[in-house]
Every structure is written in structure tokens, then in C-alpha cells.
Amino acid sequence: MEWRKCYLDVILVPSALLMSIAYHLWLWRTVRTQPHRTTLGVNASVRRNWIHSMLEDNDKKNILAVQSLRNTIMGSTLMATTSVLLCTGLAAVISSTYSMKKPLNDAVYGAHGEFMVALKYVSLLALFIFSFFCHSLSIRFINQVNILVNVPQDATSLVTASYIHLILERGFTLNTVGNRIFYAALPLLLWIFGPLLVFLCTLTMIAVLYNLDFLFSASANDPKIDHANQNAVCI
Template sequence: MGSTLMATTSILLSSGLAAVISSTYSVKKPLNDAVYGAHGEFMVALKYVTLLTLFLFSFFCHSLSIRFINQVNILINTPQDPMSLVTPEYISEILERGFILNTVGNRLFYGALPILLWIFGPVLVFLCTITMVPVLYNLDVVFTSANKGKMINANQNRDFV
């Protein structure tokens, strides 16, 4: 469900951004008069195209994640046959690919937030980056009471199938 929500949000933001880029109405003019930063046409175009690219790749990763996880949901119910190509290791590999694509899609989406704020100026980018560092750190590091405060990398704490 998380991948579906993030894919939907990514494509919705991409569509809205594409509409803003292609509009003949001067929507981009007030954005240029923001706090600080470059206001040339090239820089504005670079900001919008970078943001659009990040959202589209995020959508792509989340869509592939949904595909792999749905495939695991189907294959996990197949009966065990010694001659079958569907083995628990294969299913585990597909599930891991789905989780990795979900993580990459989330990182691209989270990385697009400072780029979105870059449109309004570098001060907001700096504040967003300072805020995102602890958030991403908490997503990567798991503290467990069983390990008495020992830090574990979240990617090493997976057990599949």
C-alpha cells in the first residue's frame, strides 16, 4: 500500500509539474521573485526538469516494486515441486528486489523535496536538508532493546521467507 500511495503521489506531482512547465500563463514569474537564488530562464528550467525527472524515476521504482511484491503474493502460494523453477530462494530474491525498489523510490521522492524547495530559493533547501538528515538517519538505523542499545543497520536486519 505504501508503494501504491507513493507511486500515485509521484505521478500526480509529475503531472502537475508538467502542466506548470508547459503552461503559457506566467505562473513561474512569482516563483522567480522568491528569497534568493538564480532567476535566469536556464536555472528555472533546470530546477523544473530535475524535479520532474526525480518524480518520474520515483514513480518508476514504486511501480516496479508493486509488480515484484504482487508476483511474490502469487508465487508464494504455488505448491512445492522438485522440478519447479519456483523455489523459496527465488521468491525471497523477488521479494528483496521489491523492497529495494521501494527503498530507492522513497529515497528519490525524499530527495525531490529539497529540489522542490530549490524553486523558492536556497535558504529553504538548506533548512529542508538539515531537517531531512535526522529523518533519513532514523529510517536507516534501528535501535533495539534486545541488543541493549546496539545500533543495527536497517538493511542488515532483514529476514526473508
Template sequence: MEWRKCYLDVMLVPLGFLILMGYHLYLWHKVRTQPLTTIVGTNSRGRSFWVSAMMKDNDKKNILAVQTLRNMIMGSTLMATTSILLCAGMAAVISSTYSIKKPLSDAVYGAHGEFMVALKYVTLLTIFLFSFFCHSLSIRFINQVNILINTPQDPTAIVTPEYVSELLEKGFVLNTVGNRLFHAGLPLLLWIFGPVLVFLCCVTMVPVLYNLDFVFRSGKGKNIDVDGSNNV
């Protein structure tokens, strides 16, 4: 009897997230092998050039560098604040004595017992906590870049543009992971209303993310190599 109530949750929820994980594994493979065909790889290459340009002409561009990094920190701070507020809301719901499953029990497909409802909210809480953790670390790395990018350059300088670019890249990778975890909270939030919506949301997110993550360049007869050169 219990299996009949939760078989949709056991089948559709893992299947939906396996589809999302498969897409991100494909994206990771493309970023490693053909970075300039993806937004992540293209932006990473552009950030390394930006750091080199800022540090090379630091006397004229130091204010521009600080303001740009400040905007990045503000974005990460907003996401971290939103994540921890959602965590507080999830914790309040979990610790509440009010049984939230009662008004939803007739409208939810799949299992909606006490254990399943608790599992849904605990999973949401965990996802948002990890999102907050990633955004917090991102702020830490970008703050370091904010100081080091104005370091005076000399032939014996320990702080090189390559080192600063590496720190900035770590910050942006953590920011991207935090954003993806935050987005994963959407299908989990829909899990409250049943596993069917989770599966449909995961399937819908794949083409949306594909159009946001990959570069579609116009031009006939041009192929872009991994090193960034154009071949006709």
C-alpha cells in the same frame, strides 16, 4: 553579473545533495556489513523468514500471505499515483505560458531567471518520474510474489522459498528507492524559493533519516554480529 545571481545555487544546492548522498552511502555500507544494525537489513531478514513460513504452511496461511502482499501493492500504487500526478502538474507548469518567476522574483535568493526556473521544474519532474518508475517496478515484482508464494511445494519444485524471497526483496528495494527519490523532491520543491532552504532541508533530513534507518537496541553488554547472534 550572472555569477553574482546564481552563486548561491551553484554552491548550496550541490552541497546539500552531497550531504544526502554521503548519508545514503554510509547507510548502504552499514546494510552490507552490519545489516542487523539497520531497519533495512533487519526487515530484509524478517521478510525472508516470513516467506519461508508462508510457503511451508501454505494450506493454512495462503489467505494471510495474499492479504499482506495486497497491502504492500496498495502502498506502492498510492506512491506511484502520487508521483505521476505531480509529474503531470510539473509538466503543466513548464508548458504554461505564464511566467511564474514574476511574483517570486523579489522574495527568492539566488538566480531566478527563465533558465533557472525551468531547470528547477525539470529537475523536480525528473525526480518524480524516476520515483514513479521505481514504484511501478516494485508493484510488478510483488505481483509475481503474490502468485508464486502459493505454489505447491514438492521435492522437485522449481519455485523455492529462496527464489520468492529474492523477488520480494527486489520489490522492496525498488519501493525504498522510490520513496527516497520522492523524499528528495521536498528540498527540490523548496529550491523554488531559494537555495538556502534547500541546504537547510538537506541538513535537517539527515538526522531525521538516521533515526528512522538505524536500530537502537536497549541492553547492556550485548553486541549483535552480522550473522544475528548475540555476544555478551
């Protein structure tokens, strides 16, 4: 494959992936060190309080706890199903001989060879498979919490509030990872039409995620809230 045909793919696509990875590494570090600045950190703290609230008055709130967890399971199931359907469609396109598998040379920048086309579809297939894997594990953990949250609490019980919170956080963490992998596949989906769209879509997505992941409020500058949330976050 000649350099003049694939230099845009070699430069723009890895750059887009590195930007996305760097952003999420920075987000992870911020969640660990300053959880009050992020929605992920604040939500983790709220979930800990929610678990304690459900366990303190379980006789009256057991139905509420089950329904809340069921809604989360439904969201993960939807994403897992969507990932499987996309994997099935991509597998059908890869194994087919239709002309739709070959992009139009006049409308696409970058390489058009068979190897590059195969790389595009296989990369998408791998991301959607990993997204399905994460959502499946998330459903498993949250289903486990669905049972543990209604276990009677006593001095000899092995099922404590901290243990239930740990299992719940694993489920939500896997849910978040599965969603982010799914989002990362969206720019690569545009790679079918050229690497320039991948780069631009990644920049746009990072800007959107930044505004959704980080909090901009007066409480974000309060060190007392930061210290409290650091003790509560487990992600």
C-alpha cells in the same frame, strides 16, 4: 548568468545533493556490513523468516500472505500515482505562460533567470519520473510474489523459498529506492523559493532519516545477531 546572482544555487544545491547521496551510500554500506544496526537490514531478515513461515503452512496462511502483499502493493500504487500527478502538474507549469512559473524576486534568494527556473522544474520532473519508474517495477515484482507464494512446494519445484525471497527483496528494494527518490525531490521543491531552503531542508531530512533508519538498542551491539542478519540480508 552573473556569478553574483547564482553563486548560492551553485554552492548550496549541489552541496545538499552530495550530502544526501553520501548519507545513502553510508546507509547502503552499513546495511551490507552491519544489517542489525538498520531497520532495512532487520526488516530484510524478518521477510526471509516470513516467507518460510508462509510456505510451511501455506494451506492455512495463503490468504494472510496475499493480503499482506496486497497492502504493500497498495502503498506502492499510492506513491506511483502521487508521482505521476506531480509530474503532470509540473509539466503543465513548465508549458504554461502564467506568472506563477516565475518566482518573486523579492522573496527568493539566488538566481531568477529563465534558465535557472527551467532547471528547477526539469530536475523535479526527472526525480518524480524515476520515483514512478521504481514503484512501478516494485509492484511488478510483488505481484509476482503474490502468485509464487501459493505454488505447492515439492522436490522438483523450481520455485523455492530462496527464489521467492529474492523476488520479494527486489520488490521491496525498488520500493525503498522509489521512496528515497521521492523524498529527495521534496527539498528540490523548495528550490523554487531559493537554494537556502534546499540546504536547510536536506539537513533536516537527513537527521530525520537517520533516526528512522538506524536502531539504537542493546541488541545492536550483539555480534551474534550481526552474523545471523548478515547471512539473511539480501538487498
